[in-house]
Each structure stands twice: as C-alpha cells, then as structure tokens.
Amino acid sequence: MLNFRNDYSEGAHPTILEAMRQNNLTPVIGYGMDEYCAHAAAMIRERFGCPSADVHFLVGGTQTNLTMIASALRPYEAVICADTGHINVHETGAIESTGHKVLTVPKEDGKLTPADVLSVVRSHPDEHMVKPRMVYISQSTEVGTVYTRHELEALRAVCDRQNLLLYLDGARLASGMTAEDCDLIPADLHRLCDAFYIGGTKNGALFGEALVLVNDALKPDFRYMIKNRGAMLAKGWLLGMQFEGLFTGDLYFTLGRHANAMAARLRDGLIAKGYELAYPSTTNQVFAVLDKDQIFELTTEAAFEFTKNWDATHDVVRFVTSWATKAEDVDAMLALL
Amino acid sequence: MLNFRNDYSEGAHPTILEAMRQNNLTPVIGYGMDEYCAHAAAMIRERFGCPSADVHFLVGGTQTNLTMIASALRPYEAVICADTGHINVHETGAIESTGHKVLTVPKEDGKLTPADVLSVVRSHPDEHMVKPRMVYISQSTEVGTVYTRHELEALRAVCDRQNLLLYLDGARLASGMTAEDCDLIPADLHRLCDAFYIGGTKNGALFGEALVLVNDALKPDFRYMIKNRGAMLAKGWLLGMQFEGLFTGDLYFTLGRHANAMAARLRDGLIAKGYELAYPSTTNQVFAVLDKDQIFELTTEAAFEFTKNWDATHDVVRFVTSWATKAEDVDAMLALL
Amino acid sequence: MLNFRNDYSEGAHPTILEAMRQNNLTPVIGYGMDEYCAHAAAMIRERFGCPSADVHFLVGGTQTNLTMIASALRPYEAVICADTGHINVHETGAIESTGHKVLTVPKEDGKLTPADVLSVVRSHPDEHMVKPRMVYISQSTEVGTVYTRHELEALRAVCDRQNLLLYLDGARLASGMTAEDCDLIPADLHRLCDAFYIGGTKNGALFGEALVLVNDALKPDFRYMIKNRGAMLAKGWLLGMQFEGLFTGDLYFTLGRHANAMAARLRDGLIAKGYELAYPSTTNQVFAVLDKDQIFELTTEAAFEFTKNWDATHDVVRFVTSWATKAEDVDAMLALL
Amino acid sequence: MLNFRNDYSEGAHPTILEAMRQNNLTPVIGYGMDEYCAHAAAMIRERFGCPSADVHFLVGGTQTNLTMIASALRPYEAVICADTGHINVHETGAIESTGHKVLTVPKEDGKLTPADVLSVVRSHPDEHMVKPRMVYISQSTEVGTVYTRHELEALRAVCDRQNLLLYLDGARLASGMTAEDCDLIPADLHRLCDAFYIGGTKNGALFGEALVLVNDALKPDFRYMIKNRGAMLAKGWLLGMQFEGLFTGDLYFTLGRHANAMAARLRDGLIAKGYELAYPSTTNQVFAVLDKDQIFELTTEAAFEFTKNWDATHDVVRFVTSWATKAEDVDAMLALL
Structure with missing residues (x-):
C-alpha cells in the first residue's frame, strides 16, 4: 500500500x-x-x-x-x-x-x-x-x-x-x-x-x-x-x-526540502498526465482533482485523503509527502494514476 | 549521582x-x-x-x-x-x-x-x-x-x-x-x-x-x-x-514489583539505621525524616526531593524507586545515610 | 428628541x-x-x-x-x-x-x-x-x-x-x-x-x-x-x-401587537415617501435605507441606530418601536423624514 | 411571621x-x-x-x-x-x-x-x-x-x-x-x-x-x-x-447603621436572656446557639436560617437584620425566645 x-x-x-x-x-x-x-x-x-x-x-x-x-x-x-x-x-x-x-x-x-x-x-x-x-x-x-x-x-x-x-x-x-x-x-x-x-x-x-x-x-x-x-x-x-x-546539521530544513521535492515530482507527474490541481500548493501537500470512480479504485492500492467535492463526477483528494517519502513511491503512485 | x-x-x-x-x-x-x-x-x-x-x-x-x-x-x-x-x-x-x-x-x-x-x-x-x-x-x-x-x-x-x-x-x-x-x-x-x-x-x-x-x-x-x-x-x-x-508477559506488574522491592530494600535499610518514616508507604515512594544538615550534604551525591518540614531540625525527603532502579544503587544510597 | x-x-x-x-x-x-x-x-x-x-x-x-x-x-x-x-x-x-x-x-x-x-x-x-x-x-x-x-x-x-x-x-x-x-x-x-x-x-x-x-x-x-x-x-x-x-389579561401579546402596529405605521409612511427597506421585517424593527447626509441631520432630532453601509451615499438605519411608542411620535418621525 | x-x-x-x-x-x-x-x-x-x-x-x-x-x-x-x-x-x-x-x-x-x-x-x-x-x-x-x-x-x-x-x-x-x-x-x-x-x-x-x-x-x-x-x-x-x-444624604450608611442597631438590640436581648453567641459578630448578622427543640418550635413564628450544628442538643441559627427591620419586630422576636 x-x-x-x-x-x-x-x-x-x-x-x-x-x-x-x-x-x-x-x-x-x-x-x-x-x-x-x-x-x-x-x-x-x-x-x-x-x-x-x-x-x-x-x-x-x-x-x-x-x-x-x-x-x-x-x-x-x-x-x-x-x-x-x-x-x-x-x-x-x-x-x-x-x-x-x-x-x-x-x-x-x-x-x-x-x-x-x-x-x-x-x-x-x-x-x-x-x-x-x-x-x-x-x-x-x-x-x-x-x-x-x-x-x-x-x-x-x-x-x-x-x-x-x-x-x-x-x-x-x-x-x-x-x-x-x-x-x-x-x-x-x-x-x-x-x-x-x-x-x-x-x-x-x-x-x-x-x-x-x-x-x-x-x-x-x-x-x-x-x-x-x-x-x-x-x-x-x-x-x-x-x-x-x-537542528543538527540543518536536518530540519533538509527534511522539508525533501518533502517538497517529492511533492513537486508528484505534482509535475499529475500535470503531465493532465490532472487539474485544486489549490496552488507549492509545498508537501498536493490537491488533485480525480474522477470519483478512479478514487474508489485507487483506495485499494494507496492511502490518501478525500478533501472536498469538486463537481458531479470529481472530488479533490490530498496526497501528502514527507521526509520519509521515497521517489520510487511517487513514481509508483503516478503509475497508478 | x-x-x-x-x-x-x-x-x-x-x-x-x-x-x-x-x-x-x-x-x-x-x-x-x-x-x-x-x-x-x-x-x-x-x-x-x-x-x-x-x-x-x-x-x-x-x-x-x-x-x-x-x-x-x-x-x-x-x-x-x-x-x-x-x-x-x-x-x-x-x-x-x-x-x-x-x-x-x-x-x-x-x-x-x-x-x-x-x-x-x-x-x-x-x-x-x-x-x-x-x-x-x-x-x-x-x-x-x-x-x-x-x-x-x-x-x-x-x-x-x-x-x-x-x-x-x-x-x-x-x-x-x-x-x-x-x-x-x-x-x-x-x-x-x-x-x-x-x-x-x-x-x-x-x-x-x-x-x-x-x-x-x-x-x-x-x-x-x-x-x-x-x-x-x-x-x-x-x-x-x-x-x-x-502487557506482554505481564511486564507491567513485574516492573511494579521490582520498584516495590527496591523501595522495601531502602526502607528496611533506613529502619535498620534508625531513621523514622513519615508516611506508612508500602510502595515505591519512601518518605524519610532526615536531619536538615544531612540533607544538605546528601544533595551533592544523590537526587531526591524535599517533601515538607518535620520539626525544627528535620525535614521529610522522598526517595522514589522505579523499574530502572538497581539494587546496588539502593545499597549505595544506604551507605551514604 | x-x-x-x-x-x-x-x-x-x-x-x-x-x-x-x-x-x-x-x-x-x-x-x-x-x-x-x-x-x-x-x-x-x-x-x-x-x-x-x-x-x-x-x-x-x-x-x-x-x-x-x-x-x-x-x-x-x-x-x-x-x-x-x-x-x-x-x-x-x-x-x-x-x-x-x-x-x-x-x-x-x-x-x-x-x-x-x-x-x-x-x-x-x-x-x-x-x-x-x-x-x-x-x-x-x-x-x-x-x-x-x-x-x-x-x-x-x-x-x-x-x-x-x-x-x-x-x-x-x-x-x-x-x-x-x-x-x-x-x-x-x-x-x-x-x-x-x-x-x-x-x-x-x-x-x-x-x-x-x-x-x-x-x-x-x-x-x-x-x-x-x-x-x-x-x-x-x-x-x-x-x-x-x-401574563395577566394577555398584556404580553397586547404590548407586542402595539409595537408592531407602530412599526407598521412607520413602515407604511416610509414606503409612501419612497424609502427603500433593507430587510423584509414585519415586526417592531424597521430598517430603512437613508442618505448619509440626511442621517447626520436626523441625529439631532431623533435617536436610532446605524446598522450597516448600503452604498456609496446611503446607509441602513434601524428604527425600533416598543410597547411605549406613541403614534404621534411615529408621525413626528415621519414628518422629519 | x-x-x-x-x-x-x-x-x-x-x-x-x-x-x-x-x-x-x-x-x-x-x-x-x-x-x-x-x-x-x-x-x-x-x-x-x-x-x-x-x-x-x-x-x-x-x-x-x-x-x-x-x-x-x-x-x-x-x-x-x-x-x-x-x-x-x-x-x-x-x-x-x-x-x-x-x-x-x-x-x-x-x-x-x-x-x-x-x-x-x-x-x-x-x-x-x-x-x-x-x-x-x-x-x-x-x-x-x-x-x-x-x-x-x-x-x-x-x-x-x-x-x-x-x-x-x-x-x-x-x-x-x-x-x-x-x-x-x-x-x-x-x-x-x-x-x-x-x-x-x-x-x-x-x-x-x-x-x-x-x-x-x-x-x-x-x-x-x-x-x-x-x-x-x-x-x-x-x-x-x-x-x-x-448616596443621596448618606442614605447608604444610615441604612447600615440602622441594621446594626437592630442587630445590637437583638444581641443584647439574647445575652440578657443567657443565650450564647456562636461568632463575635458586631454587624447585622446574629448567630445564636439555640436548643434544637426550641428551634423547631420557633420556625412556626419566625423566619431565620440554620447555620451549623453546635452540640448534641443545640444548633446555631442566624438572625439577620436589615434597613427594613423594625425595633418592634426585634422585641417580638426576643419575646419568643
């Protein structure tokens, strides 16, 4: 998962x-x-x-x-x-x-x-x-x-x-x-x-x-x-x-930068695939507009949160990256989408 | 210490x-x-x-x-x-x-x-x-x-x-x-x-x-x-x-028994040395009546808390044992007293 | 006043x-x-x-x-x-x-x-x-x-x-x-x-x-x-x-009816004079849209409250009637408007 | 009453x-x-x-x-x-x-x-x-x-x-x-x-x-x-x-003095009759030690409050005087006691 x-x-x-x-x-x-x-x-x-x-x-x-x-x-x-x-x-x-x-x-x-x-x-x-x-x-x-x-x-x-x-x-x-x-x-x-x-x-x-x-x-x-x-x-x-x-060796901000990089990787992938983003986030939360049926199917393979309704057939979901997120997980997520 | x-x-x-x-x-x-x-x-x-x-x-x-x-x-x-x-x-x-x-x-x-x-x-x-x-x-x-x-x-x-x-x-x-x-x-x-x-x-x-x-x-x-x-x-x-x-293997109560055993060892030692106890504790807190000067001297070698005044020349101090207390520490404490 | x-x-x-x-x-x-x-x-x-x-x-x-x-x-x-x-x-x-x-x-x-x-x-x-x-x-x-x-x-x-x-x-x-x-x-x-x-x-x-x-x-x-x-x-x-x-002799609701009657008298007068009302009140509060200069002048002769801004030149004011309001006061108020 | x-x-x-x-x-x-x-x-x-x-x-x-x-x-x-x-x-x-x-x-x-x-x-x-x-x-x-x-x-x-x-x-x-x-x-x-x-x-x-x-x-x-x-x-x-x-004409303190005078009259009467007072009050509250049976009987003719138990046969009751207390009421109370 x-x-x-x-x-x-x-x-x-x-x-x-x-x-x-x-x-x-x-x-x-x-x-x-x-x-x-x-x-x-x-x-x-x-x-x-x-x-x-x-x-x-x-x-x-x-x-x-x-x-x-x-x-x-x-x-x-x-x-x-x-x-x-x-x-x-x-x-x-x-x-x-x-x-x-x-x-x-x-x-x-x-x-x-x-x-x-x-x-x-x-x-x-x-x-x-x-x-x-x-x-x-x-x-x-x-x-x-x-x-x-x-x-x-x-x-x-x-x-x-x-x-x-x-x-x-x-x-x-x-x-x-x-x-x-x-x-x-x-x-x-x-x-x-x-x-x-x-x-x-x-x-x-x-x-x-x-x-x-x-x-x-x-x-x-x-x-x-x-x-x-x-x-x-x-x-x-x-x-x-x-x-x-x-705060040893600036670990704190280093981890933040990593989370942002992972989010950017996900965001870029989503845009490349033609998805719309619901908020102009530049940080570690990515809000994507997905088809409701697609969301239902994805939940068996990935954990993320429902945010709000977008239109009759779409909802907004949130993908969050962190200091622990791996690039291959982002790529795997993109592959699912 | x-x-x-x-x-x-x-x-x-x-x-x-x-x-x-x-x-x-x-x-x-x-x-x-x-x-x-x-x-x-x-x-x-x-x-x-x-x-x-x-x-x-x-x-x-x-x-x-x-x-x-x-x-x-x-x-x-x-x-x-x-x-x-x-x-x-x-x-x-x-x-x-x-x-x-x-x-x-x-x-x-x-x-x-x-x-x-x-x-x-x-x-x-x-x-x-x-x-x-x-x-x-x-x-x-x-x-x-x-x-x-x-x-x-x-x-x-x-x-x-x-x-x-x-x-x-x-x-x-x-x-x-x-x-x-x-x-x-x-x-x-x-x-x-x-x-x-x-x-x-x-x-x-x-x-x-x-x-x-x-x-x-x-x-x-x-x-x-x-x-x-x-x-x-x-x-x-x-x-x-x-x-x-x-709660695996009853660790919880085992640790409690250990703390009590260490307190009993300390309590017995104190009584043997003629100290008075301020409360009838049977658990991991030992309340001893000590001379004020003695308390002052002990603070350089042991950490414990002042509880209350006892009389003109004595105060009550509290010694607490725990799951991590070692018998040799109790004995060392008794040796100091 | x-x-x-x-x-x-x-x-x-x-x-x-x-x-x-x-x-x-x-x-x-x-x-x-x-x-x-x-x-x-x-x-x-x-x-x-x-x-x-x-x-x-x-x-x-x-x-x-x-x-x-x-x-x-x-x-x-x-x-x-x-x-x-x-x-x-x-x-x-x-x-x-x-x-x-x-x-x-x-x-x-x-x-x-x-x-x-x-x-x-x-x-x-x-x-x-x-x-x-x-x-x-x-x-x-x-x-x-x-x-x-x-x-x-x-x-x-x-x-x-x-x-x-x-x-x-x-x-x-x-x-x-x-x-x-x-x-x-x-x-x-x-x-x-x-x-x-x-x-x-x-x-x-x-x-x-x-x-x-x-x-x-x-x-x-x-x-x-x-x-x-x-x-x-x-x-x-x-x-x-x-x-x-x-609650003796239904005084309570009688007083309420009087307050409403006074408000209706005021409301009717305002409408007759061409004033706009800001809320569809049918009770003892009358919200009238008045010219800001007019409001300023009225304050020397009548007490009422400012409610909110309406547009560049108008504000909404509130006239409240009560069990103690007299018809002649309503008429006097209308005469001022 | x-x-x-x-x-x-x-x-x-x-x-x-x-x-x-x-x-x-x-x-x-x-x-x-x-x-x-x-x-x-x-x-x-x-x-x-x-x-x-x-x-x-x-x-x-x-x-x-x-x-x-x-x-x-x-x-x-x-x-x-x-x-x-x-x-x-x-x-x-x-x-x-x-x-x-x-x-x-x-x-x-x-x-x-x-x-x-x-x-x-x-x-x-x-x-x-x-x-x-x-x-x-x-x-x-x-x-x-x-x-x-x-x-x-x-x-x-x-x-x-x-x-x-x-x-x-x-x-x-x-x-x-x-x-x-x-x-x-x-x-x-x-x-x-x-x-x-x-x-x-x-x-x-x-x-x-x-x-x-x-x-x-x-x-x-x-x-x-x-x-x-x-x-x-x-x-x-x-x-x-x-x-x-x-605070017109010092009415406030005048009323307080009256309440105190009425309490003093009651207190003096109680003492004269041999009653004990429970608190050294000098103001408008009088705390008297009364026999419990007597208290029970008094409640049919006077209103006062129970304060606390005194001993096996007595309780403390409180008599309060005020700006509205009349001397004749004090005397009537004393007559009852």
Whole structure:
C-alpha cells in the first residue's frame, strides 16, 4: 500500500531515534528543565536569529495552539484566521473551549491579507462584540500555500497599527520555509511574528513542537500555562533531544526540502498526465482533482485523503509527502494514476 | 549521582524502545486508530477482566485527569479528593481550569474513607453550592499508601448510595497493585470503579496512560473530548505500541514489583539505621525524616526531593524507586545515610 | 428628541411597577422560590400549553442564552445559528467563553433553513471537528423577520433526524408571535422547540426573561447552572411579579401587537415617501435605507441606530418601536423624514 | 411571621422606588451609558475619596465576584480566601467555572491574616501548582465580623510584598463600615484595596452592586468583561438610579447603621436572656446557639436560617437584620425566645 495519507505516518528520523536509544537509561531531570531542552532551545534561538526569545517544547499542534492562545488573550478577546485555519476547523473547538471566539474570513487560498484583518477589526467596534486581538496564520497553510516576505510584512504592519498579536502556526514550517516561492528566511520570523511554532511531528520527530515566544509580553509564567493545560511532558527531555537532532546539521530544513521535492515530482507527474490541481500548493501537500470512480479504485492500492467535492463526477483528494517519502513511491503512485 | 528523584527519570524499558525502533519507518494510520492501539486495548481488557470497557491512550497524567473529569462532570459539579490528591495540589489548577471545583478532605495518609465522602456530600445540600459528583482516589496514593479491597468496596458502596462516580488515578498503579498490603487484583478495578487509568509514564513507558472507561455513561464521544483538550497524539500508535509491550508477559506488574522491592530494600535499610518514616508507604515512594544538615550534604551525591518540614531540625525527603532502579544503587544510597 | 433607538429605553409597564410598589415592604423568600414566581410560571405553562415544562426566570438575554447553552452542551458540542444571530455577534463571545463554538451560516434574512442545518452537520463528520448539537434561532430574528409554523416544523424535523436540540431566543417573542405573517400560536412552541425564552426586557418589564425548558433532558439541576453563572437574582420575586403582570389579561401579546402596529405605521409612511427597506421585517424593527447626509441631520432630532453601509451615499438605519411608542411620535418621525 | 431570614427579603427603600416610578417612561440610553450611572459613579468616587477609580454597576454579588476575578487573573492564577468566604462556599463553583482555583484557609472568625496569606503563598512555590495572585476578603465577613484599619493595612502590606491583588467583597459594606468596632472610613478602601464592591442588594436597593476598580491595571476593557459574562443590564440606568438614591444624604450608611442597631438590640436581648453567641459578630448578622427543640418550635413564628450544628442538643441559627427591620419586630422576636 502506497502511503500519501499524511506527513505523520512514520516514526522519527533514524538519527533521532538512535539518540533516544543511546540515552535511554541515563537519568535526566523532568519537565523540560534538562540540558537537552536547554541546548535545543539555544540551537533554535541561533538558527532563527532571536537570542532573547523563549522556547518551549510541547507534544502536539492543537495543544500548542490552545496553550498559546489561552495564555495570550483575555477572556473577551478573539483570534482572526482564514476559514481554512486549523484552529477553526480541525481542533474540535479546542480554542473555543479555552473561552475564545475564532473570527474567520473565507479564503480560497488559505492566506489572510491585511484587508481581511482590517475588515474583521472594523466590524467589531465596541464592547458588545468580542475584541479581535490576535491574527493566526499557518506557514505553510492548510491548503499548501505559503506567505512571502512581502505578505508577512504587510500583515505585521496591520497588526502593529491595530494592536494585534501575530501568531504563526508552523506545523509544516520546514516545508513552508523551503518552498520555491517562499523568500522568507528563518530570521524573518522573530522580526515579523509575536510568536511562532516549529513543527516537529510532521517533519522527522516522533512528536513535538517548539514554541518560540518573541514578544516579551507573552513570556511571563508560560510554564504555568503549559502545566495548567496538561501539556507538560514528564520526560520533557524527549522533546529537547528530538529538536537537538532536527537542528543538527540543518536536518530540519533538509527534511522539508525533501518533502517538497517529492511533492513537486508528484505534482509535475499529475500535470503531465493532465490532472487539474485544486489549490496552488507549492509545498508537501498536493490537491488533485480525480474522477470519483478512479478514487474508489485507487483506495485499494494507496492511502490518501478525500478533501472536498469538486463537481458531479470529481472530488479533490490530498496526497501528502514527507521526509520519509521515497521517489520510487511517487513514481509508483503516478503509475497508478 | 545516585537518582531517587522520581520514577520518570529514565526512558523506556528496552523491549519497548526496540519495538518502536523496529517499526519506525512503517506507515501507520494516525490518532490512535491503528492496530497497535487496538491490540493493546484488547490486552488491557483481558488483563483487567473488563471485556466491554473502552480504553483510550493519552500522553500524560494531568492530561488524562483533566480530560476525564471535564468529560464526566456538568459545569456545576465537583470532584472530591484527599487534600494530598494530585489533582488538588500538583496540576496547576488544571481541573479548575476545566470549570470544576475540587473539594478536599485533609488526610494524613492520602486515603479517602466513606465517612469523608459522606461529610462532603452532606455539607453541599443545595444549588447554592457545587454538587459533589465524583470521588477521585489514587492507587498508590501520593504518599505511597494503598487502598485494600475492603476499603475500595466501601468507597464504591458510598458512591452508589450518593450517586457519585468513582475514578481511580493509576499513575502508580503497577506499584500500588503489587504492594504487599494490597489484596486487590486487576479484575477488581472495573467492578469497583467507573473509570481508572493505568500509568505508563512511571512504569516503563516513555510516556502514556491508558484510560479505562467502565461505566457506559462515560463512553460516548470520548475521542471528541480528547481532541478538544489537545490530547490526541498524531502518532497515536506510539502509545499502543508501548502498552503492548507493557502487557506482554505481564511486564507491567513485574516492573511494579521490582520498584516495590527496591523501595522495601531502602526502607528496611533506613529502619535498620534508625531513621523514622513519615508516611506508612508500602510502595515505591519512601518518605524519610532526615536531619536538615544531612540533607544538605546528601544533595551533592544523590537526587531526591524535599517533601515538607518535620520539626525544627528535620525535614521529610522522598526517595522514589522505579523499574530502572538497581539494587546496588539502593545499597549505595544506604551507605551514604 | 424622538426615540426609536431600541425597545428597552423605558422602564416597565405602569401596572407592573405599581405591583412592585405595593408589595415593596412585604418580606418574600429569595432566589425565585417565592409564590410570585410559582404563579407566573403556572401562568406561562397555561398560556403556552405546556403543563410539564420547567420555567426559570433570569435577568437578561445574554445571561439566559449562555446559561442555557452551557447547560445543554457537552464541552466539544457546538451550536448552529445564522450569522446574524445574537449569540454570534452581540454577546461579546459569551457563548465561546462557556467553551462552545458557534457555527454560522450566512443568512440575509436572519432565518435558518433545514438545508442550512444539514450542510453544517454534514461538514462536521468526526471527532476532529466540533459536534453540532443545537440549533439556535430567534423569533423575531435580529433583522425583524419571523419563522412561520411550516418553517419551524421543518427545522424541528431536521433536528429530530440529526439529533439536534432546537432552542428559540424569544427576546422579541411578543412582537414576533403577533406579526401579521406569523401563523404560530404560543402552544406551538413547546411542540417544536426543546427550549425557548419569553423576553420581558423588551416588552414591558424592567428586566427579565422567562426560560421554558420543554425537553426533560434539559431540566435536571438547572438552578445549579443559574447560580453557577451568577444569574440567580437574590430578590427573585421581582422577576415573578413582572411576568405575573405580563401574563395577566394577555398584556404580553397586547404590548407586542402595539409595537408592531407602530412599526407598521412607520413602515407604511416610509414606503409612501419612497424609502427603500433593507430587510423584509414585519415586526417592531424597521430598517430603512437613508442618505448619509440626511442621517447626520436626523441625529439631532431623533435617536436610532446605524446598522450597516448600503452604498456609496446611503446607509441602513434601524428604527425600533416598543410597547411605549406613541403614534404621534411615529408621525413626528415621519414628518422629519 | 417575623422575618430575620436575611437582608434581602424586602424590595427597595421607598425613595429609590419612587425615583424609578417618576422616571419610568422617560427614554434613557441603555447598558449603563446613561447620566444616572455617571452621576452615581461620581457620587461614589466622591464619597469614597477616589477620584480616579472606575465604577461599574452590576446586578448581583456572585456575578460581580466572578466577573471581577475572571477579569483580573490569568488562567493559572488563584484567589486566596477564608474557608468561610462567599466565593468558596455559596457561589456554586462560579469562580472555578471561570477557570480559577480558590485557595482556602480555615478561619473560625472569617478573617484572613497576613500569616494566612503568607502560608498559602509559600506552599505554592512553582509552576506545578497554581500561582496565588489575589486575596479575597469580605467586609463584613460571612460570620458578621469586621476588619479594622490596622488589620486591613497589614493585609495590604503582605499583598504588596507578595505581588497580590486585594479585593474586598462589600455585599454587606454598609453594615461592616458602620460597625462599632470598625475604625475604617470609606476613604480608606481605595488606599488599601485594588478593588472593592459596594453592596446595594442587601442595603436598600432592589438589586445592584457598585464595583470600584482602583488599581489601573484592572480597568482596561472591563465593560467587555461585563458583557462577556452576561452581566450587562440592558436598562442599566436602573442601577445608576438606585445608587444615586443610596448616596443621596448618606442614605447608604444610615441604612447600615440602622441594621446594626437592630442587630445590637437583638444581641443584647439574647445575652440578657443567657443565650450564647456562636461568632463575635458586631454587624447585622446574629448567630445564636439555640436548643434544637426550641428551634423547631420557633420556625412556626419566625423566619431565620440554620447555620451549623453546635452540640448534641443545640444548633446555631442566624438572625439577620436589615434597613427594613423594625425595633418592634426585634422585641417580638426576643419575646419568643
């Protein structure tokens, strides 16, 4: 069975698992107060050019988002995102369960613009409505697109003018930042975002997300928030150890580039075969328009996800590549199509 | 440095880590819908004699407690526990942050009695106060004691009469159930509790707790709750795989017995040397009354935790043994004392 | 200054205030356990034909909505409403602050259809998304329209098939149920809704909403919920006394009819003068399209609210009539236009 | 039936009700943006000597407490109070339902000391426990005692040193501040508290509490919080109008003095008759130790509340006086005893 279901179908990059194995029986202090976490945080601060940022390691993306947002917002404050945003659709109301409204703007390409943000702010003028206070974006987005430097700078500018925090969900940051149409560099993120997270789960770790708090106002007591949400891993060093591995020799972005290359190979093959793509993704998610009967037949030989209906006879399916995808699997997939 | 700080200082039992390594690059479906989880759940239902229970795997203890309690209670309902209870003291208000009051009874030995429960229920007679609806106990308790079958049956009886749910926190279930003064068997738990969890983090897993939902009323939509609290692990099979390992060949309770044996060796040594013990623990936590100066000196050679003040010149410290503790370490510790 | 700002600009209908004055110094038991509340509840059960319903009196509409919804839903469950719904726009995230997502459908006329409901349900198929569990509607709606019997029956049918609760916000129930195009009778509500509330604040009371719980599943412990949300009025009899007044001699619907008659007089006058109306309201809210300069001038002589922009030179303003509006004020308003 | 059940058994002081009657049909702007509220707030700032404080009017005490505490605390922060505190016992978990733990200290006299506060702070040293951030006290307390200036200054000092907010619940402020053993003056409160509220419900108003925010950090966006909790009264001027009445000619404290005088008359009579008092109350609550049989007989002629068991043959009952209590009723009560 060919696997293009998602980018979290395998375990960890072998070098990471090997580090865990080698240190398995050495006692380490718990809750992320260990030297692996300290070192991994230092590596991240160095790689992303933000020496004064706080770095916290959490287990998963929804957990990171809800802890971050619940920490940053007062009870009546809301977060703005594209209607495709992970926090809006795929977190089972986790953000609302922390008490905060998610304000959405319909976006075909998954990307918020300054005009979108302004429109939401202007339609919430007083205390009878929630107060927009944060903008949530994803890099890459849920439909595989990326923000460019110019676009992110423009969002930063509107956030500054409207007193909004800008938070970037980097569950697929490696793929997003290494996309061919992304001119952002890691050191741009701390300059343009109040906080962002570096996704490990979907890029070579067993699990783990590194949350980078840039804005000083977001830093105090964050470890209290982590524990308060049940998000503090007892054996926290497992997170530090994995991010140490990911930021050794730039493995993190190397894996992202590989996933993108595999997606490009698949995308090129699909186009060559005359298939239509549903979103202008340049990253590791490929959204193809396939005939419904063909989809039914393919499911016996390949794993992938249904995304949405396209027309009477076609649906959109998603093929996801990852650091573990092999070129021959892509070719085999193309051969099936 | 000798390590008696806690029972989550090492990684996983080697057989578990080896299973993870061997299956590392094989794609598996996410979110706990995989065969490892299904198999581990079946093993647990078999071992605990509850064929109709639902088993869910979560990453950590606080996360399991808050998800469980938030799922079981309506907004005005409260949970009763000993003042030593983990949910009362060491979860940074996680339960209250789900909206529920924790009602406590001062208990030197960490164990609730039916009289304690009744007293709380009777002092909350109407809608101007919270409605007690759940009893939370730990096995073993936070001070190392255990409930016997008779004690647990008595709690069950009062819960039945007062329409209370009984929930058992088994973060240290392996040690608790194999303690010499514990006459409970695994198959007692489903008979006496509405829900309980089997702790993996402190007994051989890298991380992971298996929540067993016995009462049918607690089962519906529990996966929604898990995701809603950010507690659904993307690579959920890592949890299933670990519990498969723990319940293969009764490894789980074997590891608990080992931890208890190491604690008994330490306890016996302490008593032989004339030390006083602060709590009647029979499990893997040993609470010793030490001279303050001595404590200060010991900290350069051994890791352990301060628990509380005892008198003007003495404090209570906690030594914790685990599946990974070696007899020679216990002997070395005793030699230092 | 002519007042068409809203329907809560005056105190209470004089007969109600007089009842409060006459009983002012007679001691009454608190928290709504008094005979006024009991009697008013009986009158409501009788008038609405639902002898087995529970009736609770609360102070305000947002309070009633948040208490009701927080009581009815489990943490991961969501409520569906039109994007114009009061709970979505004008409650400062009160529903989300109880932990629940509000799922919206864009509706120009403020009214949900079965197709809207189905569409939301179908796009939320599994535990990675919230679970739709309640449909929230308003009668009359926020844009002055009303549901007919046929429409409400159709919503009930889809709710039955999809296991959804149907909750009707009756902040403007008097106006809604007496609108010329509303063929519903009071006794229809308990048959078609799981719960509804009868608005007092906007129809003759100083304050107060009567929440009617029809579905038995919604009844247990509701007084706990009221207190838990800070919504239990110490001198609860003030609520009972007011609803006694409102349901004596059918004053409640008589006041609603008056408000509608005043609105119709205004609407007819506007149409006669050639003004366009922005929404097909048949109740006590009139939405007129006015020239922006004209609006600016009118604000010195009349109070009303800006609703939204219409085109480059026009805005929509809202004129609201009430039980206290006089025909001569309507005529004076028309004379100004 | 003689009424000593509580101090919220009657309506409003006649001058207040008369003001409501006279202005009943004059349109006023809603939500507390009116001139009555502005004037009442100015009167309060003047009377309490705090020209820069923000004053907000809410309907009830639990509502005021939960809105205030939810606004002031971050999710992991907790509030310290005596175990007798209203927020701990009699608010049905309202504070916990906003997400915050209530940390209690057992206090027979209902009053926290600096040592109590310090003890709680010291037992919560790190992020594995909640962070104490607010001290909640009541004046008068739930058992009728009062804080003196010296005591309140001492609490302020410990709050300053420990970075704690001091919040005073003044549900019975009129009685508390006019007690013979209370040397505080109104102008002391803003100097010693970060926030306090002036209770209207129990002292001459139909309903209403005036929350005074002294600390600048507590002021921003408080109206958002009020609406977010469903606590913004549509006809907000009803609150302003009532507090205008209460602070005209010092009616507020005059009523408190009357309630105290009636309680003293009752207390003196009880002592003269040889009854024991359970708490050293000097305010409008009298806690008498009565024979159980006598209590049973009295209930047919007088309304009062059971408080707690005293010994095998006696219980403690509470007699409450108010602004509306008549001397002849006190004498009649004494005659019954």
